[in-house]
Amino acid sequence: MPLSNTHYFPLALPFFLALLFLFALLVILIEIRIIEYAYKRIGISHRYIFALLLLSLLGSYVNIPVAELPAGQVLSGREITFFGMRYVIPMAEGWPRTVIALNVGGAIIPTLTAEAS
Numbered sequence: 001m002p003l004s005n006t007h008y009f010p011l012a013l014p015f016f017l018a019l020l021f022l023f024a025l026l027v028i029l030i031e032i033r034i035i036e037y038a039y040k041r042i043g044i045s046h047r048y049i050f051a052l053l054l055l056s057l058l059g060s061y062v063n064i065p066v067a068e069l070p071a072g073q074v075l076s077g078r079e080i081t082f083f084g085m086r087y088v089i090p091m092a093e094g095w096p097r098t099v100i101a102l103n104v105g106g107a108i109i110p111t112l113t114a115e116a117s
């Protein structure tokens with residue numbers, strides 16, 4: 001199978017390795033009690049730190065819809081130039097809408113944590 005002029009670089013592996021690195025860094029920070037010190041400064045007991053971080057991680061999968069913006073007109077079937085590359089906008093079958101949502105792990109839990117301190 002001959003290679004074309006376009007190349008696809010799969011970003012999943014580098015992002016997964018970065019996630020593993022960040023998780024290891026988080027474990028190290030918990031072990032050397034830097035995060036514990038920061039949470040104690042805002043008034044949270046060291047018993048609840050891991051539970052709070054775990055709830056924040058698990059809550060990041062939950063989004064609570066707040067509002068919905070109507071669909072706008074989609075320009076499709078046109079050719080555009082972006083940074084010197086020509087792209088063809090694919091034909092749109094349905095016009096997407098925008099949903100504004102609150103993320104439990106990224107918005108609600110940190111806000112409640114800040115309110116509690």
